[in-house]
Amino acid sequence: MEELLQAIASGLVVGSLYSLVGVGIVVIYKSTHVFNFAQGGLLMVGAYLAWFFMVRLGMPIWIGLLGGLACAVLMGFLIERFGMRRLVGQPILSLIIVTLALEALIDGVVTLFWGDREYNVYPEFIPPEPVEFLGVILSLQHIIIFIITMVIIGIFILFFKYSKWGLEMRAVAEDQQAAMCMGISTKTVFVIAWIISTVLAYLGGVLLGSINGVSTTLNQIAGNCFPVVLLGGLESIPGVLIAGLIVGVLEYISGQYLDPIVGASTRAVVPYFILILVLIVKPYGLFGLKRIERI
């Protein structure tokens, strides 16, 4: 029983990070209909940037984190300005291929500068003291990370539902021409979407890095965000939140109970397995928007 609770607790923490990074993919998809395959790479580069500022340059923790944040914002801006904007009006597939290229580029650049297979740790900025809760031992670090991600995702849910900017981003996603006729600058909306996405990837990278250490494997861990996003329905932030938690928890449970039986790590397989099962039953994902068509 305790094992199960422990697995669930760890799964929730990792799952919340999947959700956080997944929200970045959803935000871009919601406003531009581009599926951003580079999210994992952006996460990794974010984690490395924070490490670079804090460890290599020896900056104080908070300044280092802010420096990384500034770089993330800049990256989002540059990607949109010089990558995506030039392709506006082209088939959406070419934009998606650009994000794949971006992923490869980031992967290459990070490996080039910071070396492969190197394992780095952050200076401690979230206390890892153990806390006992309902008979489960958790580190305070995990609890804080969970709370931070929940708060950020909550803010985004409210942002899209009620704020003027959120509303306009949803409008642009539905019909760019109509939105332009209403006086909405689609360019501004796209820039904002990309900046939000890179910032979320950065935050996810830093938080994940503070648990797992900073290495190029972060990219693969972030790969689990794709099934999470599809499971949640691609356009729904609450959907991604729930899907992230489901995938995280099932991963850890399978790690706990299936691994000894199979004799190998099942963690990487489980999310995709769930994804296929859900898509067979619900092709729009758990919370996807159904297409409205008038006949």
Next chain:
Amino acid sequence: MLSLNNVEVMFNKVILVLRGVSLQVPPNAIVALLGANGAGKTTTLSAITGLIKTELGEVTEGSIEFEGKNLIKMTTDGIAQIGITQVLEGRRLFAQLTVEENLRVGTRAKRKRSPIKKDLDMIYGYFPKLRTMRHATAGYCSGGEQQMVSIGRAMISNPKMMLLDEPSMGLSPLLVREIFRIIETVHGEMATSMLLVEQNAPSALDIADHGYVMENGRIVLDGTREELKENEDVKEFYMGLSGVGQKKSYRDVKHYKRRKRWL
């Protein structure tokens, strides 16, 4: 107020769609732009708001001016910000958003600050039906309701000019009448100029002050409401009328002979 001078529009750098269109919309007027399918009416509107740029089109000749500003170099959202909103053909609502959210999106182009509740109340004043269904998903509304939302979100910003593209499309005659009545009321109360593209010529000419007839990317005829209503060709081709009491002969049905005169 709005004037197009000898405007030529080319798509993909080869297809010439507008061949020298000139038209004026004076302040506080309703101007109708009539014509058959493919005559270039919608392209004219898209040239004014710059939407043709998103469809690989460009204005290759002539000028488009609105209150002394050259619109050709401006972006569509910039043009909306200075007070020209276009109601796109086929309503084009944000289907997943609610009726009220659709209207709220329209407030981005406001030039004067005012509480959003007051703006919404103004729209619900013109379209009382929308108030009762403001939380409904726009995509599931009926055609007439969607057209109301579409016009409502364009006028919520209190534009100086509205470009209406076939507001009667796909609506029952009763609804067409209601939509046109509302357009006339809005025009009267808010002093908004309107450029109205229509295939439904009788309804459009009922409310317009002035009309233009387009064919093959050219303006072939223009005049005041009375002049157009009395014009034999307009009567025959656009209103479906021929001489009262006369027997129709097959000679009359062969339009193309007379059409040729215009080209």
